[in-house]
Amino acid sequence: MNRNCAASMSVWTGACWRRRDCLALRPCHEFTVTSSISSQSLCTEISGVQVLACINSSVPCVMHELVQPHPQEEDNPFKLPPDDQIFAIREKERQRRAEEREKVKQQHVWEKVTSASRISRTRRVDDGIDDTQVAAEAARKARSDPRTEGLPIGRDARREKENIADFVAKKREMFLVQMSLDVKKAEILKLDARAKDKEEALNKSKQMLDKDVERFDTFLSTNDSKAHAAMKNADETAKQKQERVGRIKSLKSQLSAIQSEIAKHREQKDECLRFKDFLVNLTPGEWKEQKREEKKQRKHERRRIAVDARMEDIEERMQAEIEAEEQAFKEKEEKEKKGRRRQKKTEEDEQKEREAEARRKRIARKYPTRDQVDMEYVEYSSGEEMPLYFQEPKQLLDIFTSLEESNLFLIQNSQDTEQALEELDQKFAAMRKTREAMSNKMKLQIGQLERQITDEKSKCDELKQRPSCTMTVRAISQKHGGSEIEDLLEKLGEGVQEVHSICTHENQDDGDTLQMLARIESKLEEYLAYLDEAEESGLGARVLAEEHKKERQRRLDLRMSRKLHQEKKIEDRLKASLHRSQAPVHKKVGKQIMFRSAPLFQARAMPRASGHPLYMARRVVQEDDGYEEAVREHNIFGIWLDKEGVPNAQQPDP
Template identity: 30%
Template sequence: MNMKMGGKAECPQSGGAGNNDSSISLRNPFKLPEEDIFLLRNKQNKKKRQELEHQKELKVHQKSTYLGKIQDKRVEFRQALKRWENEADSKTANTSLRSGPSWRKAAIQEQNDKEKICDYMSKKKDMFLLEYSLAVKQEENDKSSVQAIKIAEQETKARLEKIADIKKITGKIVAVKSDISKYEDILREYTNYKEFLLKLSPPEWQEKQQWRREMAEKIHQQQQTAAKGVQGPSVTTASKRKDSNARELPPVVDPKSHRKGAMPTIKESKTKELPSPIIEADLSEYEDPQLFFTDPHQLLDLLTELEKQNLNLIQNSQDTEESLEEFRITMLNTRKKMEQETEQLAQQVEILSCAIERVKENKAELELKARLFSFGEYKADHQDRMLESLGKKVGEVYHLCVGETEANLTTLQMLTSIESRIEELLEAMELVPRERLLMVERVREKERRSRQREEMVCQQKKQQEERLRKALERAQADIKKPMGRKLMPRSQPPMQENLEYEVDESADLEMDKHQYFFT
């Protein structure tokens, strides 16, 4: 029983040792792993990632569900248990074989066999040498592990120092970049100031500076040609050197030394290589920056003068804007006045056109009356009487329309005053609302038609009475007997054509209106 328990207790270790590389889950959980726990965790994570990648590459029908994975784990666990049981059975079989009488007999017989002392000593020596070599190897392994740990610590320390140096260098680079950006901002600001001062300088001085720049460029070109002639065949090597150095990073420059001007400029390096001091003097003479303003008060005076000019221009612009605003207001007012005047003139034109039409109608009436009077049907006495009656009628109309006057006016003067009065009334009538005017016209038209109807009825009665009277007279008259020869018909003499003039109904309507409104 004890042998079986011992065999079963040793099985997990032997099984775990046998499958050390196959899977981590089969190891003995009571034994600490020989390798680092972090490496073990990394291996587990790596294995999980590989399984995930493998699952991603599989097709849909090849993938397994969560339940399938659990069943697979159960199957693996059962297989491991079976292997462990088989190993335990094999160990129990070995122990049972050893516990048998035949094995004991063979062991006792082997112990009873006599060995030689030399063989025993040689075996002991070999065992000692093996143990010594194992101890030496173990000591060497310990020393190498300690040395490896020291080297690893030194490497980590060096690595940390390198990281700190890199951080310092990056900090310096950031500081240099910030200084460069700051200096670039300052340079842009100074260039703006330079452009501003150049624009403020007179044009003659600007032309002179342009000429100086052109001369400096020419001298610079001469220097380049001279440098090329001096260098000769070394140009190719310099170009190769330049190509090889182009890929290298420039050295880190201290911002303090850069501020103090320790770094030489490109122009200084070029001027140092020039052979002739005359060209250097000329180049320095033409390349030296110059300003038109030698004293700050000159710039202040110029700025004050420009400010005054700007103020004057602003004042002039404000004055022009005010004058333009006044002109716009006057233009709007004049436009409104002109529109009102045009409307009034249009109304006056309409009134005058209406008056002209009325005058034309009066002219037609007067022509008709003149023709009637000048036709010869009336005699002079009859015309005089008619003129007197017309004068009386005109006087009555004048008294009714205008009023009483002390002066003795002729008929024509009264007619002109009546016409002027009529024109005034017509103008006033035009101001009357059209709806009211139409209503009054309808009323007057209705009254006129009723009056015409009454007059027609009276005229028909008179004609009927006249016919009755004539019939009665014919009935009461004596009968005349014809005497002599019977009258024979003869040709009728040509009858005189009586001129008939059409009476203008519109004139009658207008007269009725005048009688209604002015009587």
């Protein structure tokens, strides 16, 4: 039964601990309920079901005060009142009880009622009274009546008869009411805890918002102060900048003035230096040599003085060290005299002299000799410039007079020399001209002979290599002659050189025509490759347009060259006719030269006396339009000339 009583009390205490858990393990200081289960309790057991109502006499009846709302907190009926209000409610309950007791004392006898009637009397629960208050009041009255000890709560003292079912139903109803009461209390505590949590969260949010507002105000004030400070700093900086700009302008003006002054002084200095150089050049060489010797002597004197001073210092240190060694040696000798026998005086003196000499040599080896000091000496210039020879204006005038006299003599001598030199130059020029003309003539002859030899050798080699062309070359040489072929080759070489210079942009004269043609061919292949790349890259229309343009230009140039050639031919013809008209008339004397007549019969075989046939030939004259000659030239040279003299590399058409 005690276990059941403890279980019934855990409903109230569990709510308190649940509230503490909801408040993050904070102790529940809003209210405190002290309960002590005494041995005297009321227990009712009906048909195996125990309905427990444990009310201790020492537990104050404050259950209904805990749930009554405070007058000031009627807005939130589920809020638990604080501790001070709970104790105030207890105090009010005590005063009410005392007042009831005083009132009962003052009542008349007929107004008073017995305790049994007071217990059995059923009270109607008002709207403003909670089930907790009813239970607490019943428990209080049960505790105040000693006769009800050990009896169940609400039992009639008169023990009216009633059946077991009603009794169990009533007890069941009481248990359900008590259980609903406990559930409501627990829910009230939960709602109250949630309300407190929400209020605390709202308070925290409000505090955080207030802090944020405060920080924002602080930030605004700080920002304003920084803005004012920045504006002030900007004003000060602008002011300082203006001051510095003004200072810079003034310094620049001062600098320009100083630079102009420096330039002026530099010009004066340059002018003075030019005058000084002029005077130095006019200075006699003997005086310059004398001053150089004096400067050299001063250098030697400075060297000697420096070396002597260094040697004196070295000798002083050497002497001081020698004296210190002598003193140390004497002290050591005095100490050693006490422990040894005296030798002869001469031997001791000689030994002392030897030891002293050895010490001097050892100390002298530590210090440099005079030669070493002389080699270590670094020569330096005193910085003194050579003084000017001219101290008075009269000296300069005397120099000018002497120079003028010597110059006049030199001018006269130079004029005589120039006259003799001109005569010699004229004789030498005439002689040189004649010699050069002779040498040039001989060189030309030698060159012509060498070229002819080379040409003949090359022709022979070519003819040897190409025996099939022997007749063709012979026919060409018979028709045009050697000089005309050379002229043709020379013209071809000039044309190839011109094309080579245009293609390669080189004006150097290369004697090998075949190499020039090879370079032209490679250049043409390169240009054709560029054109193919341009066509592949989408510039075919432009390339075609440029080709048409170049073709028109070539035709125009060809037309102009033909026109100029025709004009030149006409001009030459006019000049020739003018020359013939102006030339004197020569009468032909003698018989006219006649060509050989053609044979009168065709070639046929005629028998001879020997038995062999005799072939006779007849000359046949045919007109030739130059086709065969062009074919031969094309086969030999790879190029041929048409009737107008224009070279063509294609196969000639019949």
